[in-house]
Amino acid sequence: MQIATPYLMFLGDVPDRLAAKTAYGIADWRPEWCIGQMRLPGCAADLGIPDLTLQEAVAEGCRTMVIGVANAGGVLPEHWVDEIVAALKAGLDVASGLHVRLGSIPAIAEAAEANGRQLHDVRHSDQTFETGKGTPRPGRRLLSVGTDCSAGKKYTVLALERGMRERGLDADFRATGQTGVFISGRGVSIDAVVADFISGAVEWISPAADSEHWDLIEGQGSLFHPSFAGVSLGLLHGAQADAFVVCHEPTRTTMRGVAHKLPTIREVIDLTVQLGRLTNPNIRPVGIAVNTQALDEECARALLADLAREHDLPATDPVRFGVEPIVDRIVAEFPPSNRAASA
């Protein structure tokens, strides 16, 4: 499954920015794909890109209308269905991050069929996977892991993709969540895969590659999260990570949605190495990425310096201070051969 780009971003009439979180993530990381937006009366979100009609979007070269918004109650409102049908008739594919499958709505299924358009439900993979094999495959792989869910794992690998490419390295972001799938146009929402195929799906997401190519794999959950540790472990085993970055949110005390306290960064490093060795005996940490949003700059810099010293690893806030130190460490630990550029 490859989602055709560029995109027309459908925002519907969502009541706030948060409901359009996925759309903002796409616009942040793939502005060149986000040609325009379509908003219905009452929409409280605005990506700051041109408002286009369907006809204008097609004329501008859009290939897919992206529903990057959450709808209340999980039911697709009738007036959204009308817009989706109109988009299909106008010649656009439609890709959705909604829980409901587009194809389960007869009017949408019929319009896609009649107009020869693709429907993509990124929360639901129709891809058939094999079970993971754990066999070493060529190429280099970095996985972002976390002390918790929602600790910056997607953002970190996207920032690393940008930073490593700027350094001349051959690196690709590999998506394992719905926003990431829109951003890369490809990938699988790993938490929606049937349990037996978690590691196999990751092997599929990040296949054998050139020996100096880096796959930067978006992590999910945490090995310490009682709801999702199984997903995180299958992801770690499937990724066969050579390197990992620990993502952390320093103001959180309990893990999201449960009463369990946050593990320490040291605990996450140790357990990731211990368990990751099953499929890659040389796995090692290459950095710590901290979301310092809640701290003033002085506090943030002091915290990062402390963490760097304590763990002997580069520590940075990718948003605020960039990923340079982590890229430096990657280059030092995994030196590119002469044919790869070096800054």
Place this chain on the structure above:
Amino acid sequence: MQIATPYLMFLGDVPDRLAAKTAYGIADWRPEWCIGQMRLPGCAADLGIPDLTLQEAVAEGCRTMVIGVANAGGVLPEHWVDEIVAALKAGLDVASGLHVRLGSIPAIAEAAEANGRQLHDVRHSDQTFETGKGTPRPGRRLLSVGTDCSAGKKYTVLALERGMRERGLDADFRATGQTGVFISGRGVSIDAVVADFISGAVEWISPAADSEHWDLIEGQGSLFHPSFAGVSLGLLHGAQADAFVVCHEPTRTTMRGVAHKLPTIREVIDLTVQLGRLTNPNIRPVGIAVNTQALDEECARALLADLAREHDLPATDPVRFGVEPIVDRIVAEFPPSNRAASA
């Protein structure tokens, strides 16, 4: 979902015993539910129970026809469809362990609808789960874990259910695989659950119970298996196991389906305790169950004695030598109060 009992066992025309493995497992552990079998011309399997027509099965009180066989190629043969439709018309529910969903075959879906009968696809759960919460819940729980897949985890907890009940303990087998679901009439094939809900599904399978009640939860995979460790970890966290038994097949050198070597029993004990503590800080091993089928009796007894000494745990082959020593250890470690019987 509760499958109505007793069962008429449908064996179709399978070419060998192995294809009817599930049916044999059900007949072994729930002979009182297996009133009769239905075999088509050419069937190479025989459960050693009466061959019944549909009318005879209904007259004998059967409530569900169980398709406990594997069909070649995953396609349901036309002549099986005819028998399933006839069973529905005769007043039986139908429960299947096939990959294909019964309801996806129009003739079967229509017959179920028209006759008000239930269809159960035990490989596919339509149950909606919540994500696991990791909150302690009352009741005692034992999980079987393994050095590999197919190492006797289902058999061990079924044998423990029998042995503990004989000792007057209140104990229920909790199924996490398809054969187990038929044996308990309830449960979920955990490997078919969407990845985000592994631990949540186990919390559902084994809900809060009386403080002295034991749930004996069927384990899956192995924490050391690169294909399935995520499932095993989610299962461990959801089970919040107080106790676990390590299941082992001593002649195996590599794990099923992959090139990885088998972990030691010690490694399995240590990692299960380390990771299990996240949701139950008091988790502990209470025995080792070894499949000694490939060893003569002297070798088997010597191996078990060695393992018991090395790990300071009861070690037995549940099939060959019974589960008494493990039940003894459970009673010693978790003493029943006076109101529970004591043998």
